[in-house]
Amino acid sequence: MRMNFLNDALGRVPEYRAIENAVRQRKTPVAVTGLASIHKANILHTLLSAMSKKALFIAGDEAEATRMLEDLNAMGVTSAFYPLRDFSLRDTEGSSHEYERQRIEALTLLQTGQCTCIVTTIDAALQYVLPPKKLKERTVKLSAGQEISVDEIVRALVRCGYVRADQIDGTGQFARRGGIVDFYSPGGKAPVRVEFWGDEIDTISYFDAETQRRTDQITEVTISPAVEVVPDSMSILAKKLEAHAKTLRGKAAPAAKEVLLREADKLKNDLHIGCMDKYYTFVYETVATLFDYFDTDALLVFSEGSKLKERMRTTLWQWGEDVRGLLAEGVLCRGLDMYTETYEYALKRAEDTASVYMDAFARGSYDTPTKALVNMTVRQLSVWGGSTQLLAEDLTAALHNRHACAVLAGTERAAMNVAADLKAVGLPAGYFESLSAITPGTVAVVAGTLSAGFEYPNAKFTLITHGRMSAGSQPKAKKKDKNSKAVYSLAELTPGDYVVHATHGIGIFEGIHKIDMQGITKDYIKLRYAKNDTLYVPVTQLDLVAKYIGPREDSGVKLHRLGGTEWQKSKARVRAAVKDIAKELIVLYAQRMKQKGFAFPEDNEWQHDFEAHFEYNETDDQLRCINEIKNDMEREAPMDRLLCGDVGFGKTEVALRAAFKCITAGKQCAILVPTTILAWQHYQTVLKRMEGFPVDVELLSRFRTPRQQDEILRKLRRGSIDLIVGTHRLVSKDVQFKDLGLVIIDEEQRFGVQQKERLKDVCKSADILTLSATPIPRTLNMALSGIRDMSVIEEAPHDRHPVQTYVMEYDPGVISDAIKKELRRGGQVYYLHNDVASIERVAAGIRERVPEARIGIGHGKMSEQELSEVWRRLMEHEIDVLVCTTIIETGVDVPNANTLIIDNADRMGLSQLHQLRGRVGRSTRRAYAYFTFTRGKVLSEISQKRLAAIREFTEFGSGFKIAMRDLEIRGAGNILGGEQHGHMESVGYDMYLKLLNEAVAMMKGETSENPVEECTVDMQVQAHIPESYIDSTALRLDVYRRIADIKTYEDSSDVVDELIDRFGEPPESVYGLIDIALLRNRATQLGITEVKQQANALLLYKDKFDMERVKRLIQGMPNKVMLSAGSRPYISVALGGKAPLTVLEDVLKVLCGDEDAKAPKPATK
DSSP states (O other): OOTTTTHHHHHTHHHHHHHHHHHHHHHHOEEEESSHHHHHHHHHHHHHHOOOOOEEEEEESHHHHHHHHHHHHHTTEEEEEOOOOOOOOOOOOOEHHHHHHHHHHHHHHTTTOOEEEEEEEEHHHHHHOOOOOHHHHHHHEETTOOOOOOOHHHHHHTTTHHHHHHSSTTTTEEETTTTTTEEOOOOOOOOOOEEEEEEEEEEEEEOTTTTOOEEEEEEEEOOEEEEEEOOOOHHHHHHHHHHHHTTSSSHHHHHHHHHHHHHHHHHHOOOOOOOGGGHHHOOSSOOOOOOGGGTTTEEEESSHHHHHHHHHHHHHHHHHHHHHHHHHHHBTTTBBBOOOOOOOHHHHHEEEEEEEEOOOOOSSOOOOOOSEEEEEEOEEEEOOSHHHHHHHHHHHHHHTOOEEEEEEEEEEHHHHHHHHHHHHHTOOEEEEESSOOOOTOOOOEEBBOOEOOOEEEETTEEEESSSSOOGGGGOOOOOOTOOOOOOGGGGGOOOOOOOTTTTEEEEEEEEEEEEEEETTEEEEEEEEEGGGOEEEEEGGGGGEEEEEOHHHHHSOOOOOOOOOHHHHHHHHHHHHHHHHHHHHHHHHHHHHHSSSOOOOOOOHHHHHOOOOTTOOOHEEEEEEEEHHHHHHSSSSSSSSEEEEEOOTTTTHHHHHHHHHHHEEEEETEEEEOOOHHHHHHHHHHHHHHTSSSOOOEESTTTOOOHHHHHHHHHHHHHHHHSEESSSGGGGGGGGGOSSEEEEEEEGGGGGGGHHHHHHHHTSSEEEEEEEEEOOHHHEEEEETTSSSSSEEEOOOTOOOOOEEEEEEEEHHHHHHHHHHHHHTTTTTEEEEEOOOOGGHHHHHHHHHOOOOHHHHHHHTTHHHHHHHHHHHHHHHOOEEEEEEEEEGGGGGOOTEEEEEEEETTTGGGGGHHHHHHHOOOOOOSSSEEEEEEEOOOOOOOOHHHHHHHHHHHHSSSSHHHHHHHHHHHHHHHHOOOHHHHHHHHOOOOOHHHHHHHHHHHHTTOOOSSSSSSOOOOOOOOSSSTTTTTTOOHHHHHHHHHHEEEEEEEEHHHHHHHHHHHHHHHHHHHHHHHHHHHHHHHHHEEEEEEEEEEEETTTEEEEEEEOOOHHHHHHHSSTTTTTEOOSOEEEEEOOOTTSHHHHHHHHHHHHHHHSSSSSSOOOOOO
16 A cells, blocks of 8 residues: 555544444445545545455546546555446447457456456446356466466457457457467457467467567466457357347337348358347346446445436436437347446445445435435645645645645655755655654655645645646556567568569569479469569568558559569669759758757756646657757757657647747747648647746737737737747748747648748748658658658557447448437537538438538638638537548547548548547547448458458557558658659659668768679578468468578577567478578678579579689589689589588688688578
C-alpha cells in the first residue's frame, strides 16, 4: 500500500468508524452523504485495507469512473476498469474487440486475484458477460516443463476464440509451426511463443511482433479468452438455431427465420459469423453479469444512486428503441432480445451483499431500505498549481490549527524540491518515501498525485496535491525500435503483385516454383514480364527483387520487357533527377549553415511554468521532439526543422512551447496555416493555452475587417503583438515584423510555390518549424539526414479511446440506426461519400431516412469561402451529419463528431482509412466507424485483398504497418515535391530510395559501397527451404529474402539464430542456402560476375583477372585450373570429387590473397 497515512487520518474520523462497523456487522446498505469523488476513493481504500474483501465500485458516469480508477491506483488499491461494450447483433464482416478485451482482462485479473477492485458504470455492470464458471474453464495456465500436447493447446486457443494466422501481428491471433505455438492474448503485454519438446513445454517466452524474435523468457503464462461468446460446439449451436426458427410466429417471423437459417448454415460450414454475441442465451445456459463475479462477502459501492437509476433508465429506453427496429427487420426475434439486466436486479444484489451508497448530497429516500445513515463533514480542496508561495500560505493556515498536513508533489524529484523549498520558508516540512502516520503540526511531502486535495476538520488532517495524474498511473506504451526494418517485407507478396528486379525492371510475381535439375531441387521465383516473357530468379538472389510500391497502387503500372532498354533508361532518368535534388538540398543547407541567426537563451522560470500548465502527460516522443527543437533554437545557425506526427498526436503543444520560448526572449512568432478556419481554430487554442501569461495574440485572416487588419499590421510593425496566427495573408508584401524570431508552418504541403519563396525571403534569419501530418518514412529520413532535420512523434497520447469499428455490406437500415444513435447522445456524424457527382443524392437519401437530422455537404469543388462556412457550421453544431468527400482528412478538429461512416471503403487504401478513422474518437466519448462496401458487388481481387486487410486491421489491430507504409509514401512525395512523384512511380519506391542514397553520398563526397554487378551463383547444391520446415509461402519468401541479404559471417549466425528461434532447427538444405549467400557475397566483392557448375567443373566469370593471383591458383591446384580468355574471360576449376562449395571456398581464398587467413567458416555442420 502506498498511501498508508490516509488510513490513519481517516481512522480518526468518527463517522468513518461508524461506516466500517456497519460493514463488519453486515448492517448494510449504509448510506453516506457529503462526499466528493476523492473522499469516496479514500473511504474505499481504507475499507479495503481494513478488511480483505474484493470491491465493485459503480460510478455515475465514465468520467467519474476514470477519476476513481486513477485515484485508487495512486493510493495503492490495484483496480481495473470494466467498460461498456457493444453487442454485435448483425452479421458484419468484422468488428473490433477492444472493449470486449478490456473487460475480459479485468475479469481475469479479478479471478486470479491480481486485482482487488473493479471500477465500472451501471450499464456495463448489468450487461451479460462471459459466466465466471466458463472463464475459469477456458483460462489455461501453461508453465515450463508441463506435460501437454501441442494439439491440446491449439484446441484451448480455438475454444477461447483465437483466430489462426501465419504469423502474429495483433491480439486474439495464434500461429502454429511444428512444435512451436505463438499466441497473443488480449491482456498480455506482448505475444508469447511456447516451444515444445515432444509433449512437454520446453520454454515459454515473449517475442516482438515487429521482428518476430524472442525477447524475455518467462516461466508461466495464462491463455485467457479473446472474445466473450464462443460456443463449445458450432454444430450444436446450429441445431439450436434451426429448432428455434421453427417456433417463431407473427408477422416478422419469415424475415427472422431466414436470418436464423442463413446463420445456422454458415455455422455448419465452419464459416465466420460476425454476430455470435446475438446467441449469448443459446451458447450459455445461465446468464451472468459482472455481479456474478462477486460473492456475498464482497463490497459493493454505489456512487450517486439517482444518477445510476437515470442512466439505466435511458439505456433501457434506447435499447427498446433499437430493438423495435431490429425485431421488425428480423435481425432479432423472440427469445433473442435481452442482453442486459434491469436496475432492480442491481438493487437486489445490494441487499444481499455488503453495500455502501455514497452521495454528494443527502437524498430524501433510497430505493432500498438503508440500515444506517452517515453524514460526513469533509472538504475538497482544489489542486495546487505549483507556486510555492500559495502553498506556504495554505499550509501556514492549516498548521495554525495543529493539523497534520500531507503534500503530494508528483514525482519523487519534485517532492524533494518542494520539501526543500518549504523548509527554506521556515515550515516544519520533510520528504518521506512512505509513512504510516503524520505527526500533527508538521508537513510531510510525498511523491504521487490525486485528482483533488481534501481536509478532514474533525481529524485535523489536510492533504494538498499537485495537479495532473502522475505518469505512473498509465502503463507505458511499448516503444517501437526506431530503426526497425523497413516494411519492405516480401511476405506481403501474393501472386499477381508487381515486383521490381534490379536488373530487369518491373514484372509480375507468379509464385514460388520448385525445379529439379540433375537430381537437385531448388526453389525459383517466377516473374512475368511484358509480352509474356518469363524469368525464373533463383531464391539465392532474392535481394535483387523488391515489391513494387508506388505512389498510386493498382493504377496501370507499365511492365518492362526482358532485355529491353527502357528499364535502364528509367533508372538513368531517375538517377539524374535525384542528383539534382541532392545538389539543391546540399546547397541550401550550406547557405543556411553560413547564415547567422539568433541564439535563444536557455529556458527560464516562465517557460517551466508554462510547460507545467499542460493538462495532459507528454508522451516520450513529445518530450524528445521538444528538446530537439529547443537545442536547435539555442544554436546560432537558423533552425529549419520538420515535425511529423499523426493527426492528434500533440504537435501543436510542441510548437506552442517553441513559440513561448521565442516570445520570452522578446521576439515575435508567426504561425502560418493553409485555411481560414484552421487559422481560427489555432487562434482559439493559442488563446486558451497562453491564458494567464502576458502574451499578445492576434489573428490575421478573412475573419478580420480591413480596418482591423490595418490596425494589426501597425501593431506588428511596432512590435506590440507577440504571436500572430494567419493564412497566406501573412506573407503578403505589406506585412512587416519588428523582430521575427520563429515561424511555424502548419501542413506545409498545402502552400503554393510562390508563397513558400516569399516566406523564405521573410524569414532569412528566423528559425522555421514546419508541421506535417503525413508521416515521413524513416528510410527517407536516413537518406536526408544532415540535410533536413526531422523530429517524429510516433506515439499516440494515452487517453485516446479506441474506435469501435465495423466492416460490413452497405445496409441503409444499419446506417440510419448508427446516425440516430449518435444524434441521440447529442453527437455529430461524418458520412464519407467520395464522389462529388452523386453526393447530393446521398444527402437527400439520408434526409429521407433520418428526417430529424440537419445535413451539410462538403467537397473539394467548393470555393474556400463555402468550405470554411461549412466547417464553421459543423464546429458550432448547426450541422448534425456532414456528407463529404475525403476532404475531412485535412479539416479541422471537431471533438463532438464521433461516428464515421464510409461508403465503398474497399476503394480506399488502408492508410486513408487509418487516417480518416483518426478524425473521430478525439474526446472522452466512445467513437464508432462503419466501413461499408456495396452489397452483392463482385469485388475485384484488389478490393478483396483490401477488405481482408481492413478486416484484420479492425479485428486484430494489425496490418497497421501497411497503412503506415502507404502513408509514408505520400509523405515522401510531400517532402520531395511533386515532380519526384513521377520518378518514384517509374522505378518503385525502394529503388528510388537506393538511388537517392547513392546521390546524396556522392554529393557529400563519400563513396558508395557496391556499384559493381551482383554475382550470380548456380551450383548443384541442395539449397532451398522445404515446405515441411516453413509451410506458409509468405513466410518462406520472407526468410529467403533474409538469407539473400547475408553479407558477413555475423549476419549468417544471426539469421541461423532467428530461424531456430522462430521455426526450430533448420534442415541441411537451409544451411546450404546460407553458405551460398556468404560465398556469393565474397565473390561479388572480388568482382566475379557469375559462378556456375558445368558437369564436374566450376566456371568463374570476371571481366579482368589479376594474373598474379591466377598464377598462384594454378600452382595451388595443379592440373585442375584452366584460364580461358575470350570475349567473356573465365577460370574453370575441376571439382575432382570434392563438394562444389568447398572448392569454391578454396578458390575464393586464393583470389582474395588470404590462403592462410581465416575464411569465414560456412555454417554447414
